[in-house]
Amino acid sequence: xxxxxxxxxxxxxxxxxxxxxxxxxxxxxxxxxxxxxxxxxxxxxxxxxxxxxxxxxxxxxxxxxxxxxxxxxxxxxxxxxxxxxxxxxxxxxxxxxxxxxxxxxxxxxxxxxxxxxxxxxxxxxxxxxxxxxxxxxxxxxxxxxxxxxxxxxxxxxxxxxxxxxxxxxxxxxxxxxxxxxxxxxxxxxxxxxxxxxxxxxxxxxxxxxxxxxxxxxxxxxxxxxxxxxxxxxxxxxxxxxxxxxxxxxxxxxx
Amino acid sequence: xxxxxxxxxxxxxxxxxxxxxxxxxxxxxxxxxxxxxxxxxxxxxxxxxxxxxxxxxxxxxxxxxxxxxxxxxxxxxxxxxxxxxxxxxxxxxxxxxxxxxxxxxxxxxxxxxxxxxxxxxxxxxxxxxxxxxxxxxxxxxxxxxxxxxxxxxxxxxxxxxxxxxxxxxxxxxxxxxxxxxxxxxxxxxxxxxxxxxxxxxxxxxxxxxxxxxxxxxxxxxxxx
Numbered sequence: 411x412x413x414x415x416x417x418x419x420x421x422x423x424x425x426x427x428x429x430x431x432x433x434x435x436x437x438x439x440x441x442x443x444x445x446x447x448x449x450x451x452x453x454x455x456x457x458x459x460x461x462x463x464x465x466x467x468x469x470x471x472x473x474x475x476x477x478x479x480x481x482x483x484x485x486x487x488x489x490x491x492x493x494x495x496x497x498x499x500x501x502x503x504x505x506x507x508x509x510x511x512x513x514x515x516x517x518x519x520x521x522x523x524x525x526x527x528x529x530x531x532x533x534x535x536x537x538x539x540x541x542x543x544x545x546x547x548x549x550x551x552x553x554x555x556x557x558x559x560x561x562x563x564x565x566x567x568x569x570x571x572x573x574x575x576x577x578x579x580x581x582x583x584x585x586x587x588x589x590x591x592x593x594x595x596x597x598x599x600x601x602x603x604x605x606x607x608x609x610x611x612x613x614x615x616x617x618x619x620x621x622x623x624x625x626x627x628x629x630x631x632x633x634x635x636x637x638x639x640x641x642x643x644x645x646x647x648x649x650x651x652x653x654x655x656x657x658x659x660x661x662x663x664x
Numbered sequence: 665x666x667x668x669x670x671x672x673x674x675x676x677x678x679x680x681x682x683x684x685x686x687x688x689x690x691x692x693x694x695x696x697x698x699x700x701x702x703x704x705x706x707x708x709x710x711x712x713x714x715x716x717x718x719x720x721x722x723x724x725x726x727x728x729x730x731x732x733x734x735x736x737x738x739x740x741x742x743x744x745x746x747x748x749x750x751x752x753x754x755x756x757x758x759x760x761x762x763x764x765x766x767x768x769x770x771x772x773x774x775x776x777x778x779x780x781x782x783x784x785x786x787x788x789x790x791x792x793x794x795x796x797x798x799x800x801x802x803x804x805x806x807x808x809x810x811x812x813x814x815x816x817x818x819x820x821x822x823x824x825x826x827x828x829x830x831x832x833x834x835x836x837x838x839x840x841x842x843x844x845x846x847x848x849x850x851x852x853x854x855x856x857x858x859x860x861x862x863x864x865x866x867x868x869x870x871x872x873x874x875x876x877x878x879x880x881x882x883x884x885x886x887x888x
Binding site: 422424435485487488489493495514516519520521522524525584586587588589619620622623626627628629630631632633634635636637638639646647649650651652653654655656657660 | 673675676677678679680681745748749751752753754755756757758759760761762763764765766767768771772774840843844847848849850851852853854857
């Protein structure tokens with residue numbers, strides 16, 4: 411195999427032993443990276459070198475490596491999941507980079523999502539928000555017949571769009587305020603837009619937002635960096651929906 | 665008020681909606697303030713009589729009190745939200761860049777432009793409302809000659825430059841704030857979003873440019 415087109419890269423990676431120790435940026439040189447490899451394969455290659463040298467490999471989250479699981483979570487050169495729109499880190503390819511480039515790789519940063527090791531963060535906070543109301547708790551019967559339950563095309567599509575959230579937390583990482591509004595609003599919307607979820611929509615939005623605040627996420631300033639960084643292209647119109655539903659629900663509740 | 669109710673109304677979203685409401689109020693105030701002050705272009709008499717009508721209205725103290733409360737609410741809550749936002753990040757990024765598809769210079773600088781507007785406003789009230797007091801007589805009625813105060817103040821080109829800079833800052837703040845307030849109340853519709861964002865920027869530009877006319881006009885009056 412010819413090595414034409416292989417790249418030599420400089421990497422700056424956040425290394426942190428565990429949750430209690432302080433981390434720091436560490437420089438690495440990685441030679442012979444194929445432009446056809448994915449970003450995660452590039453880190454695999456680095457880790458193989460580190461293991462060969464007897465060093466601790468860089469810990470990072472990944473699972474499906476096909477852009478649907480929401481596990482991969484890297485801040486690449488200051489952008490969540492790298493520079494491409496609607497692309498997860500695993501779907502970012504090294505052909506986006508040039509020979510000699512320096513790439514800065516950091517974990518998501520948000521107080522409610524602490525770094526566990528290197529580039530791995532604890533995203534339990536999202537589970538806690540889901541537990542607070544991200545479900546349908548009434549008996550809606552078994553799977554309905556197709557078109558048995560009339561749902562407008564518009565709402566069906568909006569609900570599906572919201573439900574495409576993979577919970578990767580790029581929105582929190584990219585938000586200048588570490589706000590979780592895009593995630594929470596996507597979950598609130600996906601249920602509220604369908605008749606099964608509509609029944610509990612008031613209680614749901616109150617509980618999920620209360621939990622989100624309690625966990626210490628920041629406040630939305632409508633900068634829309636979340637929407638721009640979301641690998642699934644979730645729209646901030648969901649945040650608007652949550653804003654008005656929260657207001658309506660808190661007035662109705664008293 | 666029950667504890668749950670307290671918690672509900674201290675939620676992030678409600679705090680933001682209070683900031684949005686007070687902000688929208690001040691957008692309307694800007695329009696009123698500008699239209700009234702542009703009477704200076706008509707004649708010094710029209711301007712002075714307008715100013716006199718405002719301060720001689722018995723409701724003025726109540727209106728000023730309400731506006732002060734709304735303004736301080738806007739400032740205090742916005743500062744509180746900003747502090748919470750800083751805290752929420754925790755350890756900062758070694759490198760953080762905007763995607764270029766979301767945040768703008770306007771949205772990034774809201775807390776700073778806000779603080780600058782606060783400083784400006786204190787000086788603005790001290791230097792003009794509580795500035796040098798002159799009197800003028802129209803049809804036997806002795807009223808304040810605010811026009812003279814303005815012309816004197818803006819005789820200094822530094823003051824003119826300061827006001828123009830301050831209006832730029834107001835424009836930057838409002839161009840994100842106005843659109844943002846609608847989003848915070850949940851108004852977002854694909855048919856109107858484009859219009860609303862453009863309207864915010866145009867509104868901010870028109871208001872800022874309108875206010876810039878005043879110091880420049882007064883400077884030119886003073887130079888004559």
